[in-house]
Amino acid sequence: MFSPSILGGDFSAAGEELGIIASSGADYAHFDVMDGSFVPEITFGAKFIEDLRPLSDLVFDVHLMVNQPERHIERFIKAGADMITVHAEATNHLWRTLALIKENGKDAGVAINPGTPVSFIEPVLPIVDSVLVMTVNPGWGGQRFIANMIDKISELNQRRQDEGYPFIIGADGGVGKKNIRELYLSGLDLAVMGTSFFSEDDKAEYLHILEECVE
Numbered sequence: 001m002f003s004p005s006i007l008g009g010d011f012s013a014a015g016e017e018l019g020i021i022a023s024s025g026a027d028y029a030h031f032d033v034m035d036g037s038f039v040p041e042i043t044f045g046a047k048f049i050e051d052l053r054p055l056s057d058l059v060f061d062v063h064l065m066v067n068q069p070e071r072h073i074e075r076f077i078k079a080g081a082d083m084i085t086v087h088a089e090a091t092n093h094l095w096r097t098l099a100l101i102k103e104n105g106k107d108a109g110v111a112i113n114p115g116t117p118v119s120f121i122e123p124v125l126p127i128v129d130s131v132l133v134m135t136v137n138p139g140w141g142g143q144r145f146i147a148n149m150i151d152k153i154s155e156l157n158q159r160r161q162d163e164g165y166p167f168i169i170g171a172d173g174g175v176g177k178k179n180i181r182e183l184y185l186s187g188l189d190l191a192v193m194g195t196s197f198f199s200e201d202d203k204a205e206y207l208h209i210l211e212e213c214v215e
């Protein structure tokens with residue numbers, strides 16, 4: 001499955017970019033919310049998502065790169081998020097935050113930075129719908145994929161097989177043609193892509209090529 005990130009597109013034409021994501025055949029649209037504190041950059045807040053919501057039936061996959069995400073969950077749900085991913089490093093109340101997302105009927109994701117081990121999120125693995133492995137340091141699009149993160153995906157894949165956990169595994173940052181096969185062989189389910197997706201002229205063809213790479 002693919003989740004193209006609107007961060008890789010042109011914000012002045014966000015509605016059209018969302019249409020481009022939908023017509024590419026992707027199932028998800030990824031929204032990178034940055035607060036200028038957890039990460040240096042600031043992108044957008046809930047209103048951006050709220051205004052785009054009526055334009056698309058895509059699964060809205062909201063990646064909160066914000067400190068104390070528990071303060072913002074209800075607002076992003078109201079804006080139309082289907083899945084909300086919070087960083088394990090950004091809250092003292094990870095379990096409570098994930099439970100709050102699930103109590104509201106939405107999918108709860110946990111993200112981990114490249115320097116954070118899988119063991120850090122071990123206690124919440126039974127309750128999450130998704131684990132997002134950051135394959136770059138969060139904060140910017142267009143960075144180089146950190147190949148060591150493949151081991152983390154394999155480790156998570158092993159953990160869910162051993163325990164029967166139902167979560168999906170995502171990778172975010174520097175994902176594209178060069179690494180998609182290795183990622184899928186390690187257990188990846190959801191590829192988040194900004195730069196590689198938006199730099200292609202024919203997005204639908206690009207997703208076909210990626211699908212062929214993983215067959």
Ligand code: DX5
Binds near residue numbers: 007032
């Ligand atoms: C990075 C964001 C990513 C970003 C990925 O902090 O979380 O979702 O959009 O962009 P690329 O694919 O360009 O690395």
Ligand code: ZN
Binds near residue numbers: 005030031032192
């Ligand atoms: Zn992201």
